[in-house]
Amino acid sequence: MPVEQLTDRVTLKHPKGATAEILHYGATVISWKSSDVTGGEPLERLFVSSKASLDGSKPVRGGIPIVFPAFGAPELPQFSNLKQHGYARSSTWRFTSLLVDNDSNVSVKFSLGPTADVKAVFNFPVSLEYVVTLSERKLGTDLHVTNHSDTDVLQFQALFHNYIRAPANDVKISPLTGKNYFDKTEATAEARVTPKLERRKGVDVQKYTDSVYVDGGQVYDVTWPQGGIQIKTEGLKDVVVWNPQETAGKAIGDMEDGGWEKYVCVEPGHVRGYITLPVGESWIGRQILRSG
Numbered sequence: 001m002p003v004e005q006l007t008d009r010v011t012l013k014h015p016k017g018a019t020a021e022i023l024h025y026g027a028t029v030i031s032w033k034s035s036d037v038t039g040g041e042p043l044e045r046l047f048v049s050s051k052a053s054l055d056g057s058k059p060v061r062g063g064i065p066i067v068f069p070a071f072g073a074p075e076l077p078q079f080s081n082l083k084q085h086g087y088a089r090s091s092t093w094r095f096t097s098l099l100v101d102n103d104s105n106v107s108v109k110f111s112l113g114p115t116a117d118v119k120a121v122f123n124f125p126v127s128l129e130y131v132v133t134l135s136e137r138k139l140g141t142d143l144h145v146t147n148h149s150d151t152d153v154l155q156f157q158a159l160f161h162n163y164i165r166a167p168a169n170d171v172k173i174s175p176l177t178g179k180n181y182f183d184k185t186e187a188t189a190e191a192r193v194t195p196k197l198e199r200r201k202g203v204d205v206q207k208y209t210d211s212v213y214v215d216g217g218q219v220y221d222v223t224w225p226q227g228g229i230q231i232k233t234e235g236l237k238d239v240v241v242w243n244p245q246e247t248a249g250k251a252i253g254d255m256e257d258g259g260w261e262k263y264v265c266v267e268p269g270h271v272r273g274y275i276t277l278p279v280g281e282s283w284i285g286r287q288i289l290r291s292g
C-alpha cells in the first residue's frame with residue numbers, strides 16, 4: 001500500500017522499497033529511507049533526535065521542519081506574535097490527498113489554512129499547501145503559499161530546515177566557494193551582520209557553524225566518505241549551514257547526547273530579505289533531495 005494514514009502521521013512506501021513518514025504536526029517529514037546508486041537496503045537519510053517530541057508539544061528536533069513565514073527571530077511587526085522560525089512547523093496540518101501513485105512516484109499533499117490556532121498568532125489570510133513526493137532515490141518537498149487578501153501583499157520568508165543524517169565531522173558542503181555568508185556564531189552583533197567571503201572548496205562543520213549563505217546557487221552537494229545527499233532547489237535563493245557541535249549542542253534540551261555528531265543541517269530558503277506576494281497570487285518553493 002503506497003500510503004497509510006495513521007492517527008498522527010502518513011507513511012509512504014515506494015514500489016522499489018523507499019519509505020517516508022510525515023507527521024500531521026508541522027507536516028514534518030520525520031523519516032526518509034532510500035537506497036543509493038549502488039542499490040542495497042534503503043537507509044535512513046534524516047536525523048531525528050531520540051529526545052525529540054513527536055506528540056505536537058513542540059517543533060520536532062530533526063527531520064525536515066518547515067520554516068514559514070519568518071526565519072529565526074521574527075522581525076516584522078506583523079510577525080510579533082510568532083515564535084522563532086514561524087508557525088508552520090508547530091501547527092497541525094491536514095492530509096488532503098494522494099496526488100500521484102505509480103511505479104515512479106508516490107506524492108501526497110498536506111494543507112494549512114488560516115485556522116483558529118494560526119489566526120491566533122498570524123492574522124493574515126494565507127493558505128499553505130505542502131507536497132511531498134517519494135521516488136526510488138529522491139524526496140521532493142514543495143511549499144505552496146497563497147495570498148488570499150483583497151488588499152495587502154504578503155511578505156514572508158521560507159526555508160526547509162533539513163537535518164541530513166551524516167558523520168558531521170567528515171562532511172563537506174559544496175559548491176559555496178565565492179559566496180557571501182553571514183556568520184551567526186560571531187560574538188558581536190556587528191560581526192554577525194558583516195558579510196564574509198567563502199573561500200573553502202568544501203565547507204565543513206568541524207566547529208560550531210551557523211552560516212547564512214546569500215544566493216547559494218540552489219544546488220548543494222553534501223558529501224562524506226562513502227555517502228552523500230544532493231539538494232536541488234527552486235525559489236529558495238539562500239542556504240543555511242548549521243551544526244552546534246558539543247557546547248551549543250548540549251544546551252539544546254531535546255538534542256540527544258552526541259546528536260550533533262550525527263547530522264548537518266543544510267537548509268535551502270529565502271531568508272535574506274522577504275518574498276513579496278501580491279494579492280491573490282501563489283508562490284512555490286521546492287527542493288529535491290537525492291541519495292547517493
Ligand code: TA6
Pocket residue numbers: 059072084085161184210240242265267
Ligand atoms: O537554521 C539554523 C538556526 O537558525 C540556528 O540558529 C538554530 O537556532 C537552529 O536554527 C535551530 O533552531 P530551533 O528553533 O529549531 O532550536
